[in-house]
Structure formats: C-alpha cells, structure tokens
C-alpha cells in the first residue's frame with residue numbers, strides 16, 4: 001500500500017508532468033480499441049517496436065511483470081543507438097583517446113617517463129567493438145532470462161493491433177499486440193546541401209569508425225555529441241574546429257558560466273571554436289571540403305577547409321516506414337509522436353517512449369520512461385521527474401548538470417543564491433594533478449531548496465548523481481553541506497559548494 005507521503009509525492013509529480021508535457025490527450029477506454037484476430041499468431045500482451053534503451057528496458061520490465069512480450073528490432077543487435085553507435089562506443093573512444101593523450105602530454109610531472117608512444121587506431125576501434133558486442137549480447141541474455149521474444153526485423157503497422165515484420169533473415173511474419181509501444185528512437189539531422197557519406201562528410205556514426213586520423217576536421221554544431229567526438233579526434237591528432245551558431249558551446253541547457261569555462265579548457269587542449277557562426281554551404285568536389293561560413297549576426301564571410309566534416313547539428317525522431325499515418329497516430333510538426341502524461345498516443349493502447357517523443361534525447365531518460373510506461377500499463381501509476389534528469393558531456397574534464405541553469409532562473413525571474421567551489425582547492429583534485437573546473441550550486445534564497453547544480457571538472461558525470469538525488473528529494477544546500485563526505489574525494493568539492501551556498505566554504 002502507498003503511504004500518505006508517497007501518495008502526495010506521486011500527486012505532485014503527476015501534476016508536474018501534466019504541466020510540462022506539451023499536449024495532454026483525453027484518456028479513452030482501452031477496451032474500445034480491442035479487436036480479436038481469429039486466424040493470426042498468438043496475441044501478445046505487449047509488442048514493442050524498437051530494441052534501443054527505451055524498447056529493451058520496457059521489454060525486460062514487461063517480462064518481469066509477467067506479460068507476454070515481443071520486441072522487434074531491425075538493426076541485428078539490441079541496445080539501439082546508445083549501445084551500438086552512441087553512448088557506449090563514444091565513451092570507449094573518449095576513455096582510450098584520453099589515456100593516449102595523457103601518456104603523450106601529461107606523464108612527466110607525475111614522475112613517469114615513457115618511450116615511443118604509438119597509436120594503433122585499429123586496436124582502439126577493436127576495443128570499442130568488444131565493449132559494444134559484450135553489452136548487446138548481454139541484453140539478449142536478459143531477454144531470454146525474462147521471457148521476452150526477440151524478433152529480428154523491421155516492423156510496420158498493418159492495423160492498430162497488428163505489426164507486420166520483414167525479417168532480417170528473409171521472409172515475413174506478423175505479431176498481434178493487445179498493447180503496443182513505439183520506441184523507434186532518432187537519427188542524425190542532415191545538413192542541407194552536404195551529403196553524408198560517413199567517410200568525409202560524417203555523422204557521429206562515421207566519427208565512431210574513421211579508419212585514419214584526418215589532418216583536419218570541422219565539426220558543425222558545438223553541442224555535446226560534436227564536442228565529444230571533436231575531443232576524440234583532436235586528442236588523436238586531428239586539427240579540430242567547431243563551428244557553432246549559438247554564442248556558447250554545450251547547447252542552450254548548459255549553464256553559461258560553466259560553458260565558458262569548459263570552452264576555455266577545450267581550447268587549451270587544441271580545439272578551435274567559431275561561435276555565433278553559421279555554415280552556409282559546402283563544396284565536396286575537391287581534395288579538401290570547403291565550407292562557406294557566415295557570422296550569425298551578420299559579420300564577415302569566410303571559407304574554411306577540412307578533410308572531414310562532422311555534421312552534429314542535432315537528432316530528429318525516427319518513424320520512417322512505421323506506417324503511423326495509416327493507423328492515424330498523431331505526430332507534431334517536429335515529427336515527435338504525440339503522447340499524454342502516461343505515454344499514450346491518441347490510440348490509447350499504443351504508447352510511445354524515448355527519443356521518438358518529447359523531452360531530452362538521453363538514454364537514461366528513455367530508460368526511466370520505459371519502466372514508467374510498463375508501470376502505467378500494468379498498475380496504473382508510474383513516475384518520471386523531468387525536472388531531475390541529469391546531462392553529462394564526457395570530455396575531459398567532464399561537464400555535468402541537473403536542474404535549472406543561472407540563465408534559466410534569470411529568464412524566469414526566479415530569485416536564487418549561488419555557491420561555488422573550485423577543484424583547484426580540492427585536495428583529491430590537487431593530488432591527482434587534475435584541478436581544472438568548479439562546482440556551482442543554485443538554491444532558493446528563502447527556503448535554501450536546491451534549484452540546480454552545474455559542474456565542470458574531473459568525474460563530474462559521477463558526482464552529478466549526488467546532485468540529482470538531492471534535487472529529487474527536495475534537499476537544501478545545508479542538507480548537503482551537513483552530510484559527511486569521505487576525505488580525500490572530489491565529492492568534497494560538491495559539499496564545499498553547498499557550504500558556500502548557505503554559509504561559507506572552509507577550504508576556499
């Protein structure tokens with residue numbers, strides 16, 4: 001049974017969701033849509049289209065809840081973008097290119113002398129592939145363990161309850177679901193006039209498997225994916241220039257002060273930036289690709305050459321070939337499947353989660369929605385707090401944040417108090433000779449309730465979990481400051497930033 005406290009938390013969260021999701025549809029009785037299929041295959045409780053993070057997590061959770069579930073995936077491997085061409089392979093390249101870069105440039109002060117250091121790019125890629133294969137196979141194992149049927153093929157709606165599948169191994173089948181979840185993810189947004197060949201003009205997918213280090217690379221788009229992949233190739237020896245339309249890197253969600261600090265650090269590492277600049281056109285006919293640039297605010301035009309151009313201007317929902325128009329499922333003007341606060345489309349037995357619908361395109365957001373969607377389906381309640389979803393940029397140092405940024409608060413006229421603590425005053429960072437960055441905390445000046453946390457620094461991506469938990473439980477900066485943190489750890493910088501928010505830091 002739910003306690004009174006948990007009921008009120010659920011009610012508050014539900015109210016929050018209602019107010020943040022763009023469109024709320026009137027729930028319709030599921031029974032209204034139910035049909036019987038005398039001559040077809042066994043009816044499943046749930047059919048999921050897409051075996052990415054959203055789809056595979058929903059499938060496992062549904063299996064755990066005792067549902068008869070099938071998951072259709074066309075890629076030939078489970079885990080979607082995240083495991084195959086996203087989070088996992090990019091973090092493998094980031095980690096190993098960081099080690100390479102550190103061995104080249106950062107061993108002497110540590111008392112380590114190394115001889116000839118060579119890059120073996122083929123082995124670097126192999127290490128990445130080994131991690132990917134291990135993880136995708138692990139999901140197949142979890143499917144078996146939880147009784148999920150894995151159908152390898154491309155799904156298309158035949159009607160509101162039937163999905164036809166063109167099997168990867170040839171032939172066709174169809175599967176009928178009382179309920180269906182659309183979890184077909186996203187794809188890279190193309191750049192008009194520049195044809196992607198994944199060799200010279202690449203998306204992040206091409207950037208994860210280049211065969212040699214290009215002499216020069218231009219990254220169009222200074223968001224997280226562009227900066228992560230730009231970092232990898234810069235560390236491996238490419239001359240990287242990032243062209244960004246906005247006046248800051250990291251996207252509009254990153255706190256501007258943190259963004260500036262991160263840009264300064266990345267610049268010191270050798271990445272060039274052209275902010276407030278837009279790429280107007282590209283010419284791929286010569287040995288070098290020529291990009292025409294224009295200052296976004298009407299400044300001077302210039303041309304820039306590159307061996308490889310990485311298009312990283314964002315991602316868009318992917319619903320190609322799904323047949324949504326045939327069954328009348330609504331999508332909005334940006335191609336996102338329209339859902340209500342319980343992930344139902346306008347066909348209530350068809351739900352939708354992950355990148356293909358509203359919200360940030362993040363694997364952990366997709367995972368939260370997957371669990372919640374199954375809980376709504378099975379039990380009638382679920383929970384995702386969209387105000388406490390962390391973001392991480394895995395450059396070195398990492399950048400991580402959760403909650404509102406200073407520019408958000410200013411824009412919304414919300415009063416706040418700021419506390420900061422630099423890693424240069426943290427004992428562990430000093431011991432590790434890794435002191436760039438800071439923790440920045442924002443709290444309500446009257447109640448001291450945490451409003452946002454922004455970190456640029458070593459291990460920021462792990463530290464943000466503590467901030468997220470604090471935000472989720474409505475902690476104040478004093479709550480954090482009065483919580484004992486082990487010494488010597490980087491997390492002490494987090495505690496000291498909290499002290500600086502409601503009183504004063506001790507070590508700075």
Ligand SMILES: Cc1cc2nc3c(=O)[nH]c(=O)nc-3n(C[C@H](O)[C@H](O)[C@H](O)COP(=O)(O)OP(=O)(O)OC[C@H]3O[C@@H](n4cnc5c(N)ncnc54)[C@H](O)[C@@H]3O)c2cc1C
Pocket residue numbers: 049050051052053054055072073074075079080081082083085086087088090153154155156183184185186204205225318320321322353354355356361362363364365366
């Ligand atoms: C380079 C890169 C790095 C990233 N790094 C991070 C990170 O560090 N952290 C993070 O949180 N997020 C990261 N992301 C984003 C993350 O990968 C996505 O948010 C996440 O994969 C979304 O999961 P999803 O299940 O909604 O979609 P997807 O992972 O895209 O999965 C959808 C799946 O559906 C399948 N599919 C589509 N249509 C059909 C059909 N008709 N029939 C059958 N199958 C179909 C596709 O083949 C795909 O496998 C990164 C993305 C990229 C590109």
